[in-house]
Amino acid sequence: MLKLVRSALTAAVLIAIVIRVRRRARLPEGQPAQPAPAAARGARVGLIWVLIAVVVAVTLTIALIAPTSAEQATAPRATATATPTQVPTPAPTSPSPTPEATCVPPARPVVVRPIDPRVRRAVNREWRRVERWLMANAPRTYRRLGGPGRAGTIAVAESQLGVDFPDDLRASLLRHNGSPGLALAPWPGGGSGLTIRQIRDAWRRSCATAGGQGSWAAGRLPFQTLRPAGLAVIDTDKGTGDGTAGGMVTGNGQGFAVSYHALLRQIADTLEQGAEFAGLRPAVERGALRWQPAE
Numbered sequence: 001m002l003k004l005v006r007s008a009l010t011a012a013v014l015i016a017i018v019i020r021v022r023r024r025a026r027l028p029e030g031q032p033a034q035p036a037p038a039a040a041r042g043a044r045v046g047l048i049w050v051l052i053a054v055v056v057a058v059t060l061t062i063a064l065i066a067p068t069s070a071e072q073a074t075a076p077r078a079t080a081t082a083t084p085t086q087v088p089t090p091a092p093t094s095p096s097p098t099p100e101a102t103c104v105p106p107a108r109p110v111v112v113r114p115i116d117p118r119v120r121r122a123v124n125r126e127w128r129r130v131e132r133w134l135m136a137n138a139p140r141t142y143r144r145l146g147g148p149g150r151a152g153t154i155a156v157a158e159s160q161l162g163v164d165f166p167d168d169l170r171a172s173l174l175r176h177n178g179s180p181g182l183a184l185a186p187w188p189g190g191g192s193g194l195t196i197r198q199i200r201d202a203w204r205r206s207c208a209t210a211g212g213q214g215s216w217a218a219g220r221l222p223f224q225t226l227r228p229a230g231l232a233v234i235d236t237d238k239g240t241g242d243g244t245a246g247g248m249v250t251g252n253g254q255g256f257a258v259s260y261h262a263l264l265r266q267i268a269d270t271l272e273q274g275a276e277f278a279g280l281r282p283a284v285e286r287g288a289l290r291w292q293p294a295e
Contacts, residue, residue: 103207105162112155115167115174123171123261129268134182137271140287141181149177149196157200166236166247168261169223184267185249185256186280186291189227199223202231219247223260226251234260254278 134142154170165173179193194202202222219237226232232251249256249263256278257263270277280291 103204105160108159108162110152110155110159112151113158113164115171119167119261120171120174123168123264124175126261126264126268127172127175130264130271133268133271134289138284138287138289141289144179144181146176146178146180146193146195148175149173153196157196160200161203163203163219163221163236165221166234166260168259168264169221169234172260172264181288183224183226183289183291184263185224185226185232185251186267186270186278186282187226187230187232187251188280188291188293190291191225191227191232193224194222206231224251232256 131142131145134145151170151174154165154173158164173196176193178195178198181190182193183191184193185191199222203220206220206222219235221234221236222231223234224232230252232249234247234249236247248258249260257266266277269275271282274282276294279294281294283290283292
């Protein structure tokens, strides 16, 4: 606004100067300017001021009209910008499957539980007997025994499956995390002890094979394969058996022992005595333990 007013005044001054210069230019060359009568001078001065007033008035009118037009031109654009964007409402999703339908139990915290010292000593005692026999008679099988497992890994598996591993199984996994080639549950085709993660994966496969019923395997823990197909499991819902821990040990419909510790003790007795267990006897082929039918 102020800029336009200054421009108008400047234009008026320039007009006055132009008129003055043109009036002087009409005089003959070398002839001094004659003073005009007072009335004529007053008329010319009045005309100049009228022209200045007209220029200023026109400039002010333009200055007042221009902002209004600019506001009207930009008003629709501002309104359009202020209009909130309509966000489409997402379609309702179908409810997620229940844990029982997907073999995924409810989440629970990862907790490393202590093991009963008596159970741990009992399990280690039987493992030492098995290890001594394998070292002396089946070194290939002995060398394939897994290294110690981790209590934290067991706790994670328990959290993922929603099942507490019995103390005797945990003590065994902390000594040997899996035993390829060693079938603690004697079977004609042999088998291998599972690692902690393999136990978790076998549990999930067994649940899925049963038609997605999570309750089917809720208290059953696979711990060994049975060749050519099958699993030996600890049924933790069947009680503690001999009082140490765990539950009934079965495989492919056959019962083996009242607990994992009882099974391990029976294997140690069978190896040391060369006795029969479940219709099979231990034998060694090229440094590896095999279970063969008893004659």
